[in-house]
Amino acid sequence: MSDLPIGLPTGAAMVAGVVGQPIHHSLSPFLHTAWLRDLGLNGVYAPFGPKDEHGFDRLILSCRSNGIKGLNVTAPFKEQALALADTVSDTAKKAGSANLLTFDEEGYLHADSTDGHGLIRAFELQAPDCDLSSAPVAIMGAGGASRAVVAALLDKGCPEVRIINRTIARAEELVFAFKIGVTAFDLTQVDRAFSGAIAIINAASGGPHPLFENLTENAAVMDMTYRPLKTAWLQAAEARGLKTVDGLNMLIEQARPSFKAFYGIEPRPDYDIRKLALDFLGETA
Structure with missing residues (x-):
């Protein structure tokens, strides 16, 4: 039937x-x-x-x-x-x-x-000056969406993808899966993970309110959700004068x-x- x-x-x-x-x-x-x-x-x-x-x-x-x-x-x-x-x-x-x-x-x-393709294209459309191959990219969250994004970023030539997760063991699973180019951080290490990053991507629900003081002016911030379109992450990034990329x-x-x-x-x-x-x-x- x-x-x-x-x-x-x-x-x-x-x-x-x-x-x-x-x-x-x-x-x-x-x-x-x-x-x-x-x-x-x-x-x-x-x-x-x-x-x-x-x-x-x-x-x-x-x-x-x-x-x-x-x-x-x-x-x-x-x-x-x-x-x-x-x-x-x-x-x-x-x-x-x-x-x-x-x-x-x-x-x-x-x-x-096609998830990774979608993310790369979103950056090209909304933050074309953000060169994802020029510096580390930090991702908040180690859920199912994160691995596809990591794969796309590494294929794009990103030198290092930093995974930040409440449970660091979940982040370390991605380190093990890709072997090279991925590092793991817990929530106490957010500042270190963000330091020097060219892009910050939120792939998690909830979590701490982001602080973007240590990012350079050419960095971009993305939130993978689109309900609402302007999340707290993107509002905080815009307040710092950073480019933003939304999940839509x-x-x-x-x-x-x-x-x-x-x-x-x-x-x-x-x-x-x-x-x-x-x-x-x-x-x-």
């Missing part, structure tokens, strides 16, 4: 979606549906919210045979998505997780990761390659999806 929601168009329509738990807050359906309408494609992008790992397994099994093009994957299923795939991209292997799953006509599952651009830029993987065409570059998303969220640029 198919796990596709009752009433979801099939047949000629190209069907893809996003899976996570919780999933009601996801902006991905809005983004992909807007692109589908702009291009006039016969496509659907739907949210899926399996309750647990068993439910995720059942969803993937169903998708192998029901003609769905693919899925974006968010917490808490990214590592499970990687484990279930038949083939895995080098990017996903380095990230240790997958946020993009695609199915071929025989039902074989390929896993990829990261979300949009990781979604672009997913859209092409699902529907075979890239979103139009001149279509202002960010403005539409800001209006939808009730935010200002």
Whole structure:
């Protein structure tokens, strides 16, 4: 029996979606549906919210045979998505997780990761003068999103990625995973981790209010969340005159390659999806 929601168009329509738990807050359906309408494609992008790992397994099994093009994957299923795939991209292997799953006509599952790409593009768009290969980058948090970001930064040529986490053992897991170029810090060492960094990235929820006194004027600060768009981190950075990068651009830029993987065409570059998303969220640029 198919796990596709009752009433979801099939047949000629190209069907893809996003899976996570919780999933009601996801902006991905809005983004992909807007692109589908702009291009006039016969496509659907739907949210899926399996309750647990068993439910995720059942969803993937169903998708192998029901003609769905693919899925974006968010917490808490990214590592499970990687484990279930038949083939895995080098990017996903380095990230240790997958946020993009695609199915071929025989039902074989390929896993990829576009999270790191989204972050790098967000910096290029909002802080183009911040050279991520010129100095260390500090990341607050050692959760699932952090490893994909570390992989992208090292590929970009970053000389050192500093992971700061409440439990230093979690940060040290990333040191072990990458072997070279990653160092671990706990919350008592934030000042030392920030010192000399070209960028600070918040990939954690909560935590201490940031202090950016020791950053140079060409440094940039990013918060990976987009609700709200201007977090306490970004407000504090702006007060110091620093460039800021928000999570909305990261979300949009990781979604672009997913859209092409699902529907075979890239979103139009001149279509202002960010403005539409800001209006939808009730935010200002």
